[in-house]
Amino acid sequence: MATGIPGYKVILHGDYGVGKSSIFRRFLNNTFTTATGRHSTIGLDHCTRVFKVGTQSVKLTLWDTGGVQRMSYLGSSYYRGAHAALLVYSLSNKDTFGVLSQFILDIVMNAEGAKIFLCGNMADAVNPEQESGQVTEADLEQFMSQCDDVFSGVYQVSCKDNNGLEEMFTDMARVLHRDSVSRLTLRRDLVRPGDTETANSEKSSCC
Ligand SMILES: Nc1nc2c(ncn2[C@@H]2O[C@H](COP(=O)(O)OP(=O)(O)OP(=O)(O)O)[C@@H](O)[C@H]2O)c(=O)[nH]1
Ligand SMILES: [Mg+2]
Numbered sequence: 001m002a003t004g005i006p007g008y009k010v011i012l013h014g015d016y017g018v019g020k021s022s023i024f025r026r027f028l029n030n031t032f033t034t035a036t037g038r039h040s041t042i043g044l045d046h047c048t049r050v051f052k053v054g055t056q057s058v059k060l061t062l063w064d065t066g067g068v069q070r071m072s073y074l075g076s077s078y079y080r081g082a083h084a085a086l087l088v089y090s091l092s093n094k095d096t097f098g099v100l101s102q103f104i105l106d107i108v109m110n111a112e113g114a115k116i117f118l119c120g121n122m123a124d125a126v127n128p129e130q131e132s133g134q135v136t137e138a139d140l141e142q143f144m145s146q147c148d149d150v151f152s153g154v155y156q157v158s159c160k161d162n163n164g165l166e167e168m169f170t171d172m173a174r175v176l177h178r179d180s181v182s183r184l185t186l187r188r189d190l191v192r193p194g195d196t197e198t199a200n201s202e203k204s205s206c207c
Contacts, residue, residue, distance in 0.1 A: 005058065005059050006059065006180065007048070007058070007059035007060070008058070008059065008084060008173070008176040008180075009061050009081050009082045009083050009084075010060055010061065010063065010082070010083065010084045010117075010172065010176075011063045011079060011084075011085050011086070012024060012063060012064045012065075012085075012086050012088060013087050013088065013107060014088035014096065014100075014103060014119075015088075015095070015096040015099055015103075016040065017040075017090070017096075018096050018121055019121035019122060019159050020064055022160075023062075023064075023088060023121065023159055024045065024047070024062055024064040025159075026159055026162065026165045027049060027062050028062075030162070044063065044078065045063070045065070046061055046062065046063045048060070048061040049062075049169070051170050051174075053173055053177045053178075058174075058176070060172065060173050062086075065078055079111040079114075080111075082111040082114045083176055083180075084114050084152070084172065085111060085114050085117070086117050086119055087100065087103055087118050087119065088121055090120070090121055090122045090135075091122050091123050091125070091134065091135045092122045092126050092133075093122075093133065094132075094133050097120075097135045097143070100118075104150060115152040115175070115176065115179070116151055116152060117152055117154075117155070117168075117172055117175075118151045118154045119155045119157060119168065120157070121157055121158065122158060122160070123157060123158040123163060124158040124160050124161045125158075125160075152172075152176075153168075153171055153172060155167075155168040155171070
């Protein structure tokens, strides 16, 4: 299916229980599983969907696995060939936000060149009355000021309410495709001087 369509591998990353598999299920078949039916992810799963970026079709393949496995024997295979990582934390659990820099380091070390997209999930569970334990706008602002250009996109979603997810996937497809097209154009431009060289060497061999 969909041969010839540019495709990008995106791996889910982030602390346990932040909703990585819930994002995966929204991506796969737009469903949501509540706490009672929830199991920590075991094994690897992936799914491909096609998005429209202007008139161009773009494939995103999303990969999900449980935290324990990701850190142990799966090793580099999960990361191999990843164009991007979707780094997830829970807006209602500050601890999952506090460990983001470890995950960024993990991505940078294992998935070289992968773009990082940041996703705050569980927006529905944030209680504006209560400040402690949740991720505030001030926390985010401070973190972003330290992170500079680390993230290619920053989103807030709710898997439960199905809020912001399709917009996030479409935006990731757009950014990944745009950057890959720019890289191709740059490569083509860089090849041009070589073309002259070829022309010159042809000329010299003929003289
Ligand atoms: N309220 C609320 N709960 C959510 C949301 N997304 C996920 N959950 C719940 O959070 C729990 C953990 O979700 P998972 O998707 O299993 O988390 P995970 O990151 O895949 O967890 P591991 O596989 O253990 O790393 C489940 O009980 C979900 O129902 C959300 O947007 N809002
Ligand atoms: Mg999971």
